[in-house]
Amino acid sequence: MVFVISRIPRTLALILVGAGLSISGFIMQQLSQNRFVSPTTSGGLEAAKMGILFAFILFPEASLTVRMLSALVFTFFCALLFIFFVEQVKHKNTVFIPLVGLMFGSILASVSTFFAFKHNIVQNTQEWLLGDFSAVLQGQYEAIYIILPVVVISYIYAERFTIAGMGESFAKNLGLSYHTIVYIGLLSVSLVVSASVVTVGAIPFVGLIIPNVVSMLIGDNLRRALPLTAFMGAVLLLVCDILGRLLVFPYEIPIGMTVGIIGGVTFFILILKRSK
Amino acid sequence: MKQRQKIIITLIILVIAVILFITYNMGNNIDYVLSRRGIRLATMIIVGISVAFSSVIFQTITNNRILTPSIMGYESIFILFQTLIVYVYGDKAFNVISQQENFFYAVLLMLFFSVFMYLLIFGRQRKNIFYLLLLGMVMGTLFNTLSQFMHVVIDPNEFSIVQNFMFVSFAKMNVKLLGIASGTLLVALVIAIRYIKYLDVIALGKDHAINLGLDYNKLIRLYMLIIALLVSVSTALVGPITFLGILVTNLTYELFKAKKHIHIVWLCSAVSCICLIVGQFFIEHVLSFSTTVSIVINFIGGVYFMYLIWRTRKKIS
Amino acid sequence: MENQKENKLVFQGIVKEYGKKKVVDGLDGAIKDNAITSLIGPNGAGKSTLLSILSRLLKQDGGDVFFMEQKLQDYKSSELAKKLSILKQSNQMDVKLTVRDLVAFGRFPYSKGRLTATDWQKVEEAIAFSDLQDFADAYIDELSGGQRQRAFIAMIIAQDTDYILLDEPLNNLDMKHSVHVMKTLRRLVDELGKTVVIVIHEINFAAQYSDYIIALKDGKICYNDTTHRVINPHILHEIFGIAFDIIEKNDRKICNYFNL
Numbered sequence: 098m099v100f101v102i103s104r105i106p107r108t109l110a111l112i113l114v115g116a117g118l119s120i121s122g123f124i125m126q127q128l129s130q131n132r133f134v135s136p137t138t139s140g141g142l143e144a145a146k147m148g149i150l151f152a153f154i155l156f157p158e159a160s161l162t163v164r165m166l167s168a169l170v171f172t173f174f175c176a177l178l179f180i181f182f183v184e185q186v187k188h189k190n191t192v193f194i195p196l197v198g199l200m201f202g203s204i205l206a207s208v209s210t211f212f213a214f215k216h217n218i219v220q221n222t223q224e225w226l227l228g229d230f231s232a233v234l235q236g237q238y239e240a241i242y243i244i245l246p247v248v249v250i251s252y253i254y255a256e257r258f259t260i261a262g263m264g265e266s267f268a269k270n271l272g273l274s275y276h277t278i279v280y281i282g283l284l285s286v287s288l289v290v291s292a293s294v295v296t297v298g299a300i301p302f303v304g305l306i307i308p309n310v311v312s313m314l315i316g317d318n319l320r321r322a323l324p325l326t327a328f329m330g331a332v333l334l335l336v337c338d339i340l341g342r343l344l345v346f347p348y349e350i351p352i353g354m355t356v357g358i359i360g361g362v363t364f365f366i367l368i369l370k371r372s373k
Numbered sequence: 374m375k376q377r378q379k380i381i382i383t384l385i386i387l388v389i390a391v392i393l394f395i396t397y398n399m400g401n402n403i404d405y406v407l408s409r410r411g412i413r414l415a416t417m418i419i420v421g422i423s424v425a426f427s428s429v430i431f432q433t434i435t436n437n438r439i440l441t442p443s444i445m446g447y448e449s450i451f452i453l454f455q456t457l458i459v460y461v462y463g464d465k466a467f468n469v470i471s472q473q474e475n476f477f478y479a480v481l482l483m484l485f486f487s488v489f490m491y492l493l494i495f496g497r498q499r500k501n502i503f504y505l506l507l508l509g510m511v512m513g514t515l516f517n518t519l520s521q522f523m524h525v526v527i528d529p530n531e532f533s534i535v536q537n538f539m540f541v542s543f544a545k546m547n548v549k550l551l552g553i554a555s556g557t558l559l560v561a562l563v564i565a566i567r568y569i570k571y572l573d574v575i576a577l578g579k580d581h582a583i584n585l586g587l588d589y590n591k592l593i594r595l596y597m598l599i600i601a602l603l604v605s606v607s608t609a610l611v612g613p614i615t616f617l618g619i620l621v622t623n624l625t626y627e628l629f630k631a632k633k634h635i636h637i638v639w640l641c642s643a644v645s646c647i648c649l650i651v652g653q654f655f656i657e658h659v660l661s662f663s664t665t666v667s668i669v670i671n672f673i674g675g676v677y678f679m680y681l682i683w684r685t686r687k688k689i690s
Numbered sequence: 691m692e693n694q695k696e697n698k699l700v701f702q703g704i705v706k707e708y709g710k711k712k713v714v715d716g717l718d719g720a721i722k723d724n725a726i727t728s729l730i731g732p733n734g735a736g737k738s739t740l741l742s743i744l745s746r747l748l749k750q751d752g753g754d755v756f757f758m759e760q761k762l763q764d765y766k767s768s769e770l771a772k773k774l775s776i777l778k779q780s781n782q783m784d785v786k787l788t789v790r791d792l793v794a795f796g797r798f799p800y801s802k803g804r805l806t807a808t809d810w811q812k813v814e815e816a817i818a819f820s821d822l823q824d825f826a827d828a829y830i831d832e833l834s835g836g837q838r839q840r841a842f843i844a845m846i847i848a849q850d851t852d853y854i855l856l857d858e859p860l861n862n863l864d865m866k867h868s869v870h871v872m873k874t875l876r877r878l879v880d881e882l883g884k885t886v887v888i889v890i891h892e893i894n895f896a897a898q899y900s901d902y903i904i905a906l907k908d909g910k911i912c913y914n915d916t917t918h919r920v921i922n923p924h925i926l927h928e929i930f931g932i933a934f935d936i937i938e939k940n941d942r943k944i945c946n947y948f949n950l
Contacts, residue, residue, distance in 0.1 A: 133507070137514070192503035193437075199510045200444060203615060204675035211672040214664060219539075220524060220532045256803035259787075260795060266747045266778045271849070272771025272799045301514060316829065317786040351525070357518030364511050368504060369493070 107230050110238050111338055111352075112331040114297060117244035117289035119330025120251050122304020123311075123323065124282045125176075127258040129183045132312075132371075133195035135305035136290045140202035142301065144168075144175035145294040146222070147209045154216055161295060165240055168291035175205065176283040191371075229298050229351040230338055243292045247285045248327060255319035258282050300353050302360025303330055309367055333359075379629060380640070387643050390650040397658065415551055417653060419558050420607045420614070421646035426565055427603035428618030429625075429638050430596050433572045435506070438626065439681055441618035442600045445490070445509030447483050448613035449516035452539055454479055456520045459535050460527055472550050476609045480557070483605035486512075491597060539612060554610050561602045565638075568595060572634040614667045616674025621645040623681060698723060698758045699744065699774075699853060699885070705752030706739050713739045715909040717753070721853075726879055726886045728896035728917075731906035732930055737889045738857050740906065744887065745776035745855045757853075771799035774853040775846045779861050789833070789841045790826045793817055796848030816848035820874055836867030843871060847878065854878065856888045860895060868892075872899040893930075893945050897921045905929050921945060 122135035136142055148171030152164040159167075179201060183194055213219045251258075261268050261278040268275040293300065307330045311322050334352065337359060341350040394414060399406050431442040455475075462469050470478075490509055524532060571592055575582045583589050607614075625631075625641040652666045699721040706714045714736035721727055721744070729737040742748035744755055746762055755762040757774065793816050797809040805813070817826050820840050830838055839859065846854055856875075860868045876899055878884040890896050896903055896917065903920040905913040907929050913920050920926075921943045926934040933950040936943050 192507045196503060196506055196510065197439065199507075199514075200439070200678070203444065204671075204678055207616065207668070207671035207675045211664070211668050214668050219536060220529060256795070256798060260798065264778075266742075266776065269747055269767060270745070270771060270776045270846075271795065272766070272768030274767065301518065312786050316788065316791075318788070318791050351522065354518055354522045357515060361511055361515035361518070365508065365515075368508055368511065371504075 106238050107338075108335070110241050110297060111230060111334045113241050113244045114293045114300065115303060115331035115334035116248060116327035117330075118293060118300060118303040119307035119326050119333075120248060120304075120323070121286040121289045123308040123326050124251055124258055124286055125304070126308050127255075127262045128180060128279060128282050129194065130262040131183070131191060131194045132309055133191060133305070133368075134183070134198060135302075135308075136286065137301045137305050138195040138202075139179045139198035140175050140205050141172055141286070141290050142294065142299045143202040143205035143209070144171040145291050146299065147171050147205050148291065149295060150209050150213060150222060153218075154212060161240060165291055165295040168295055169287055172287040172291050173284060175201075176287055177280075180279060180283060192368075229349075229353060231349050231351075238296045240292050241296050244289050247288050250281070250285055252323055254278070254281060255323055259317070259319060298351075298353055300334070301357050302364055303333060303356060306360050306363045306367065307333065310363075376630065383628075383640070383643050383647070387647050387650075390647055390654070394650050394654050397654070412548065412551060413653065414650070415555070416610060417649040418646055419551075419554055420611055421649050422562070422642045423558060423603040423607035424614065424617050425621055425625075425641035425645040426562065426638050427600045427607075428622045429634065429641050430565065430569075430572065431600050431618075432622055433576050433634065434593055434596050435503070436576070436578065438623060439619060439678060440506065441615065441622075442604050443608070443613060443615050443618060444513070445506055446486065446513035446516065447601075447604050447608055448615060449513035449520070450483055450486050451479055451608045451613065452535075453516040453520045454482055455539075456523045456527075456535050459531050460523045463527075464531055464534065472547060473553060476550055476553065479609035480605040483608065484601055487597070487601035487605075491594070550610070554606055557602065557606050561599055561606070564595075565599050565603075566635070568592065568599075569634050569638065572596075573632070576634075612667060614670055616671045616678060617645065617648065617667075619678050619681075620670065620674035621648060623677070624648075697721065699887075700756045701740075701744065701753065702756070703753035704740065704743055704750050704755070706736075706743060706748065706750050713909055714743075714906075717906075717909075717911050719904060719911060719914050721885060721887055722902050723885050724879060724883050725901035726875060726888065726899060727902040727904060728900040729887065729889045729904050729906065730891075730893060730896055730929070731912075735906040736909045737906055741776070741855055741857050741887065741889050742778075745774060746770060747776060747778070768799060771849070771851075773851050774855070775849045775851040776855040777842055777846050777857065777859065779858045786829050786831065788827050788829055789822055789844070790817065792830055792841055793822075793844045793848045796845040796850070799849065812850060813848050816844045819847055819877070820844040821870070836863045836870075839863060839867065840871065840874070843874060847874075852884060854884055854886045856886070858889050858891065860890065860892065868895065875899065893921075893926070893947075897943050897945055918943070 118136065121141075125134045125136065125139065126132055145168040148168035149164050151171070152159045152167035156163060179198060182197065209222070210219065213222045257273060257278045260271055260273055261275055261282070265275040268278065308322075308326055311326045311329060315321055315325065334356065337355040338352050341352050341355045344350060391414065395407070395410050427442050432438055432440060458470060458475070490505060490512070493508065524535065527535070571582075571587055574585050574587055575589070575592065577585075579589055582592075621641055621644045625637060625644050628644070629637075629640050631637050631640060648670065649666065652669055656664060656666055656669065697720040701720070702718050704714055704717040705712060713734075717736075717740060729741060731737050739748065743750045744762075746755075746765075746767070749763075757765065757770075762770075790813065793813050794805060794809070796816065797805055797812060801809050817823060820843055822837070822840060822844055825833060825837055825841070830841055833841065839862075843856075843859065846856075854875075859871055859875075863871065872895055875886050875888070879886055879901075888900070890900075900917050903913065903915065903917050904911060905920060905925070912929060913925055921936060923934045923936055926945065926947075930947075932947055935946040935950055937946060938944075
């Protein structure tokens with residue numbers, strides 16, 4: 098019984114979220130043509146948190162679906178604003194963009210804090226937002242399946258994302274509508290981020306490091322890189338989940354933390370490598 | 374002429390704000406109220422000046438008006454430190470460690486952190502400063518995750534102790550601490566003012582600065598040290614106010630057309646003090662302490678930051 | 691080629707304004723088929739604007755562009771991508787693609803990302819045509835500026851359109867790469883019967899390699915004629931405002947504008 102109610106949903110959720118988040122990072126990096134961009138470094142996670150918080154304050158009894166929709170709307174507009182901003186920046190200093198993205202995130206966080214403090218739920222917000230799969234049970238995680246169609250879309254659209262990333266005139270020359278591609282890409286990313294934040298909480302860095310590692314291994318040829326990206330994202334989360342469960346058995350370290358540490362350190366190394 | 378009027382008006386507002394803050398609705402116990410308010414006012418002035426100096430210097434050496442030094446992870450390491458103390462000692466935490474000791478260790482930790490980061494980036498190869506910032510922010514995210522985890526684990530009573538540190542409050546100061554803080558600030562200011570004239574040249578950009586004969590790398594190292602000192606002092610004193618720096622520097626640049634950095638830093642200090650005092654006044658008397666000044670300033674500063682990005686979107690970078 | 695109608699790319703009364711300033715004002719003309727046409731003129735004359743309008747990257751505020759006797763804006767963008775290509779200057783990116791991957795993008799209008807054997811053959815041909823065989827598997831971010839520009843031109847060649855528009859393709863290239871690029875364009879016209887339009891700054895490259903020159907000044911077309919006729923000291927002086935000395939050698943003209 099434990100197996101059907103808890104283990105299977107948990108494993109499925111881990112695989113889907115891992116694959117979805119790393120693909121989102123991939124899409125964002127292609128669109129912005131910047132290796133350091135991802136939901137973590139563009140305010141995406143914070144926007145989703147904010148969406149949930151607002152749903153929580155405005156409709157305390159809101160169902161999971163309402164929270165997710167709210168998160169989706171916030172994430173999508175945040176992503177739009179961010180990509181729009183990236184487009185406007187003339188000299189694309191590789192490091193400057195994620196820097197502004199992180200700032201962007203902390204602003205959203207400070208706005209959230211403003212309201213959370215008012216409603217005296219600061220500690221609660223920390224709690225539901227730290228990625229954790231232990232609460233994933235049958236009947237409570239199904240929103241996560243929305244990631245599945247996104248994976249398919251990203252596979253169909255992969256080339257188009259890269260083309261759009263090379264610029265509007267580049268896309269137009271090849272007969273593509275630049276803006277449509279950007280919208281589809283960002284909507285996909287927002288769906289993944291909001292679905293995963295609502296069901297399991299924020300998991301930082303996955304979308305950032307996996308595409309980078311894959312790119313280092315086999316370059317950016319999309320047809321080859323995408324499946325590996327999804328696969329490695331899933332593997333990372335599974336490994337982190339197992340680690341989190343074994344290290345302090347019988348307790349559990351939330352996955353948001355194990356991934357946060359492993360991902361943070363990896364990103365750290367990536368930056369150092371890049372700065373040479 | 375107009376410039377001078379603006380400066381005078383700013384100073385008058387500052388004086389009015391100070392007087393109002395001290396004298397408004399004193400009640401019966403005048404001596405007590407006066408001393409409490411005096412301490413709070415002094416704290417705000419120290420913080421205001423630290424934030425103004427560090428932000429102006431930081432923005433000039435990074436050549437960017439939408440960054441602030443406190444994003445580099447200082448605040449996260451501060452919160453992590455405070456959380457750790459509470460995590461280890463529980464609600465007895467602040468019987469074990471005095472406020473002065475806490476301040477001292479926090480400053481030391483933040484300085485150590487910034488030196489470590491600095492060596493990591495600049496030790497091997499002199500690469501652009503944005504890498505340093507990004508690295509700082511990533512470390513910040515990492516620390517945040519750790520703190521977040523502990524926040525979830527500790528019980529709500531203990532969390533409320535941590536929460537006190539997360540959100541600035543000027544109410545919990547004592548005179549001894551104020552003395553130490555103002556001493557540190559003074560040292561930092563003396564160094565800063567001595568070297569501030571070079572900022573006018575550095576504002577032209579690295580290549581021009583070197584062409585004009587400055588030892589660019591040495592100066593940047595020095596400025597980073599000053600910034601680390603200033604940010605550590607203000608953070609350890611009252612906790613994080615991330616967006617105050619962006620808010621006040623940009624207000625200053627918008628209001629005054631000052632060119633020389635020596636003028637800019639002082640004008641900015643005035644603006645920054647006004648923001649804090651007026652903000653605190655409103656929280657005490659209008660909102661009756663229902664929120665804290667840092668949350669309000671971060672909120673306003675954050676919204677203002679978005680507006681800045683929106684407005685200057687073609688010129689940024 | 692003979693039985694096809696000439697001048698398939700025609701523009702009439704093109705106006706484009708930014709704010710109140712008219713960058714181009716009432717341009718009329720036609721691009722001669724199966725030839726290289728150079729757009730020349732001083733900075734701000736409207737060369738790049740005209741090129742962008744001809745390639746649908748920019749919408750004109752007045753006038754019409756006709757492509758094969760149909761208005762340009764009536765075409766589906768994806769259809770046009772098989773007939774007309776445009777390469778703008780400065781193609782900077784931060785992706786780890788090989789030259790072959792980049793050139794393969796040229797086949798996107800035909801295969802939408804799923805390349806057939808014929809597509810791959812075209813890609814290899816384009817790489818060979820631009821002399822990039824040795825770099826085909828190198829990552830573009832590791833190439834020199836000149837090699838990278840040639841990789842982008844190879845992509846345009848793989849796109850296999852009859853009309854090829856390039857905005858300052860020689861920008862930032864050294865002499866060797868510049869000559870290489872111009873010779874490649876020449877061969878596109880002479881061997882494959884393409885039509886090429888380029889915006890170009892160095893007058894001698896225009897004089898040596900192009901068949902026709904459209905000279906712009908202050909948003910208007912001053913001359914639209916054969917290279918031989920436009921390369922003339924009086925005309926060039928009128929356009930650029932400096933003195934020119936024309937040296938003829940082997941039936942080609944060289945313009946000297948130094949120390950006159």
